[in-house]
Amino acid sequence: MEGLFIQKSTDPQAEIIQNDSSLKLLAHHDEMEIMLQTVRPDSVVWIAPGEDPSLMEFYYILQGEASIALPEGNVTLCEGESFYVLGLKEPLRIYAENGIKLLYIASKPLFDYLYGYLGDLNELLIQTGKKDKFTYDHGKRVMKYCLKICEKIKLPSERLENIVLASLFHDVGKFFVPDEVLNKPSKLNDEEFRLVKKHTTDSAQLLKLKFGQVVASIAKQHHERLDGTGYPDGITADEITLEGRIIAVADSLDAMTADRPYIKGKPFEEAIKELQSQKGSKYDPLIVDAVAELYEEGQLP
Known part of the structure; x- marks a missing residue:
């Protein structure tokens, strides 16, 4: 029938897949786009202010609950409820404890921009995950810890997007570390450790191309320590950005507590005591x- 457009589940659809969510383009006409966003359990997604103040983004909850973080307190929306943003000034954080599905309608074309913005790095992260499952899940956990820390210390909201991107992709450079080194259960020799340390600069180079120097610098610093014993540059104290110091703690916390194929993670209480023992010397x-x-x-784990 003229004017009717039908899409079957078997028809190919453009899709952006991230480690915590996916976005499918269902239909578009003129400038409007209709999408389906799926957010996995225990994940955080962001709605960033658009460059076009006339852009409206409408979200209808098809399944699950969405917790929207606001300065005055969280607002929880359930199945059948909706919200939209227009003229957003600050990033909006949405938490999905049990996973959510959203019908997402944008008044301006966004899908191709988002695909280009995140697609290449997400694919690299997925490929890294095939080499090392720990790295794939690690970025998501570190991002979650960073967000909780940022809320606790009241980091200004305009700085959150940079730390979200830097923490999620801070280890993407591990894609270039040889498999046998990345998954070695025993202690690394000097040459192997040199190869692993290089992931900080490789991650920074990739992120600089995609997100700019600020995000790249934050990610590069996640193994730096206050006393200068970290890498890759051995910088100290105030030379390390606040965001870099946040990721350093979050990264170390997850490295100590997460299970790996060859070793079980420490209890959180023990890991926090270890962080406290190095407070002021290595960690902020x-x-x-x-x-x-x-x-x-x-609030942790």
Whole structure:
């Protein structure tokens, strides 16, 4: 019938797949796009302010619950409820404890932009995950810890997008580390450790091309330490950005507590004590104290 357009489940659809969500383009006409967004359980997604103030983005919850973080407190929306953004000034954080499905309608074309913005790095992260499952899940957990820390220390919202991107993709450079080194259960020799350390600069180079120098610098610093014993540059204290110091703590916390094929992770209480023992020498006291408070309040793990 003229004017009727039918799509079957077997028809090919453009899709962006991330480690915590996916976005399918269902239909588009003129400038409007209709998409389906699926967010996996225990994940966080962001709605960033658009460059076009006339852009409206409408979200209808098809399944699950969405918790929207607002300065005055979280708002939870359930199946059948909706929200939209227009003239958004600050990034909006949405948490999906049990996963959600959203009908997403944009008044301006966004899909191709998002595909280009995230697609290449997501694919590289997925390929890295095939080499090393720990790395694939690690970025997502580190991002979640960073967000909780940022809330606790009240990091200005305009700085959140950079730390979200840097923390999620901070280890993407591990794609270039040989498999036998990346998955070696025993202690690395000097040459192997040199290859692993290079992932910080490789990640930064990839992120600089995609997101700019600020995000790249933050990601590059996640193994730096206050006393200068970190890598790749051995910078100290205030030379390390606040965002870099946040990711350093979050990264170390997950490295200690997450299970790997060859070793079981430490209990959170033990990991936090280890962070506290190096507070002020290797890790920022403000960040370590925030992690300890989050654990005591039951917000970690």
